[in-house]
Amino acid sequence: MMSMNARLVLGTATALAIATAGCVTINIYFPAAAAEKAADRIIDEVWQLREGQAGPAEAKTEEEAK
Amino acid sequence: MKLMIMLRQVFVMVALALSAFAFAQGNLEINTPAISALQKSMQQRHAQLAPLYASGALGLTADGNVALRDASGVPMAQRGQVNALVAAENADRAALYREIARANGHPEWEAEVRNTFAQRWVERAQPGWWVQGAGGWTVR
Incomplete structure (x- = not known):
């Protein structure tokens, strides 16, 4: 079983990964x-x-x- | 302790992703077969266009094209040929701007690529060539 901390870290990592990927694919600026x-x-x-x-x-x- | 290590890993991953992003921003992809072919075609045509720029018959427009500016210097018999050269050049330029935008995964950048080229063509035009600005045609 995952500890609370591990879940928290995993959750943060996933959120950051999605946010970063979003930056790259949207690439707002010319x-x-x-x-x-x-x-x-x-x-x-x-x-x-x-x-x-x-x-x-x-x-x-x-x-x-x- | 374990938490710290995992957090550190997360930050390393984010830093790597961001640096890759920054690198991708540093250069545009222009080494594709389509772009190279257009470049070559335009380079070959330039031998015929250069004297027409120098004589003022053709000018570089504000929208990244070339245009027949003053047909009076072109003998009647050659006007059809000059018009065909202009049309071919502008078709290549349109394709070039489109291909650069597409090669970089952003077809919607085409107009901005065109604007960037328009400015650079005009700024780098040789002395004596005609260029179009906000106030109309001027000679460089």
Whole structure:
């Protein structure tokens, strides 16, 4: 048989576990900072900005193409 | 004594759960096949779009799309092609925003993902490109 204390602990643990799981699944807030980071990584890829600050280099190749 | 040990275990479990939650908040999942494919498609199209941004024919809109801003610089014969490029780009962008929201288990985040991208596209636009703000079109 479980003691009163053990029941109390088990009850608390269950309540906390449910509350925590609730936090995770509901995830109330949109993670704005994470989204910005993700956007920047994708923009780097799409605009090819990663290899050595392509800004001026890209402008140069555009000029050469003209 | 036994109670103390059990309570400690409970707190460790809660701390672990919360730290996992915090970690999940740190990054968005963007490494899925669908997202990679869209990224690649947009990257390839960018070679054709870049001169159109530079000439001012196309601009980056406040809602995370691209738009034909000034058709006068585009020869008549190429306008159909430019329109098709814009449509394809906007379709990819819509799919990208949707896929990012979905990959992170929150399809309802799509609009917020779009807003975040809209801001980042505009802020990172190169000098000479046209971007749309609250007050209309401006050149960067």
